[in-house]
Amino acid sequence: MSVFVIGGTGFIGHRLVRLLVARGQRVTCMDINPGAHSFADLGDKVAVVRGDVTQFDDVMAAMTKAAPERVINLSYMLGSDHPPHVAMKLNILGMDNCFEAARLLGAKHTMYASSLAVNGKQTHYGDRPVTEADDVHGEYQYAKHKIVNEWQAQDYTEKFGMLITGIRPANVTGPDKVRGSVDHVNVITESARGNAIRFPFKDAMRCPIHVDDVTEVFARVLMADKPQHRIYNTGGVAISLGEIADIVQGYLPDAKIGFDKETGGKAISGNHMIDNTRLVQEFGVQYRPYRERVLQIVNDIRRGNGLPPAG
Ligand SMILES: NC(=O)c1ccc[n+]([C@@H]2O[C@H](COP(=O)([O-])OP(=O)(O)OC[C@H]3O[C@@H](n4cnc5c(N)ncnc54)[C@H](O)[C@@H]3O)[C@@H](O)[C@H]2O)c1
Structure with missing residues (x-):
């Protein structure tokens, strides 16, 4: 076709x-x-x-x-x-x-x-x-x-x-995402590159999907x-930047991820609680666990930089 x-x-x-x-x-x-x-x-x-x-x-x-x-x-x-x-x-x-x-x-x-x-x-x-x-x-x-x-x-x-x-x-995520919503991506990719990164709010909510x-x-x-x-x-997965940072630091304990404020982000966050019943029931889609996807992105970046895999 x-x-x-x-x-x-x-x-x-x-x-x-x-x-x-x-x-x-x-x-x-x-x-x-x-x-x-x-x-x-x-x-x-x-x-x-x-x-x-x-x-x-x-x-x-x-x-x-x-x-x-x-x-x-x-x-x-x-x-x-x-x-x-x-x-x-x-x-x-x-x-x-x-x-x-x-x-x-x-x-x-x-x-x-x-x-x-x-x-x-x-x-x-x-x-x-x-x-x-x-x-x-x-x-x-x-x-x-x-x-x-x-x-x-x-x-x-x-x-x-x-x-x-x-x-x-x-919020689509992946190692080569550079346009659109990128904070939830950069927390992973910049850490995998060994760069320190900072965000305004730890409780800012996103809904990543690989x-x-x-x-x-x-x-x-x-x-x-x-x-x-x-x-x-x-x-996707409703998750805060702080929670993503915790997952990243589980794989990369030296990752330097900082937040200016603990709270204040959730109230101004975009839609992140999403019902996908239509898609799941009609098309039978199932997503790999987000935690696994974070590791996949970390290692995509590390491979590209000639570093050994994490996790
Ligand atoms: N990436 C996300 O997180 C996300 C989330 C929700 C929706 N979407 C939507 O999914 C779609 C694809 O997103 P993406 O992340 O792959 O974006 P992208 O920017 O990576 O890809 C867009 C492509 O369109 C091409 N393009 C731009 N102007 C063009 C023109 N005048 N004529 C022909 N081609 C042109 C670009 O060269 C690029 O290859 C978009 O509609 C986007 O809004 C993306």
Whole structure:
């Protein structure tokens, strides 16, 4: 089956491309930065195209050539500090270009990444897991754009009968994550590099999920013929930066992790209690224990730095 991945050389994208190929799919990866990851070892199983998702002609030309049954858009501007015009073009117009091209070419299933950011702060919901049916309270540029993306998908679905599915990943973690929420990653990676690191609040809450688990989620849902829902939470592990630091120091006793304050972070933390019953029941996903994932990241970094494995 032909699968078209926009943003396919990114943090999640390059792993998804590789997983899809391992499962027998023919993949076309379109990215504005095609050199960010090499798929040379996969030979002709992956076609890599330089293309800008904000340019409809680029998307149409590459997608027409690939004639995909499945399309997924992972290209995005992570974070909320971007100039409005630039972010709007990539996040909103880019998404529309993807949906419109998929519509014109009759793709059977189109997917995109939303985010837990749509929910905003956990305090909107109290001390309970948030479901996909809850109202959204996202406040900043990134969250607002994801909320609009979910609306764009619904609009295309309702007006044209398209099948479009969104995933709301939690705080994705991995050794090479450098964009988006990174404090929960840096506490692991900087310690593994032997660097001291400091954060404002020990009780700041996050909901990490390893990038391999998120990739598996995207692959399973993308290959489904008819997912039952339009949106799925990935969920993850609700944990404080202080607790992550404790796990890291269990593997690296000399790690120098400091906090300015013990408390004050939880009250301003984003949504971190997440219900992923939909995904688990329909797709049977199971995540490896977070503690194991921390060790995996520690050792990915140590291997890269020529250090012996920890743990
Ligand atoms: N990483 C996370 O923690 C996280 C959490 C929730 C949701 N998400 C969402 O998952 C998706 C993928 O995230 P990621 O972490 O892999 O991001 P990433 O920044 O690593 O990857 C995005 C890719 O899009 C490409 N791109 C940027 N502008 C483009 C353009 N104009 N045309 C074509 N390609 C372009 C980039 O070159 C990059 O390869 C995004 O939608 C992101 O918002 C990520």
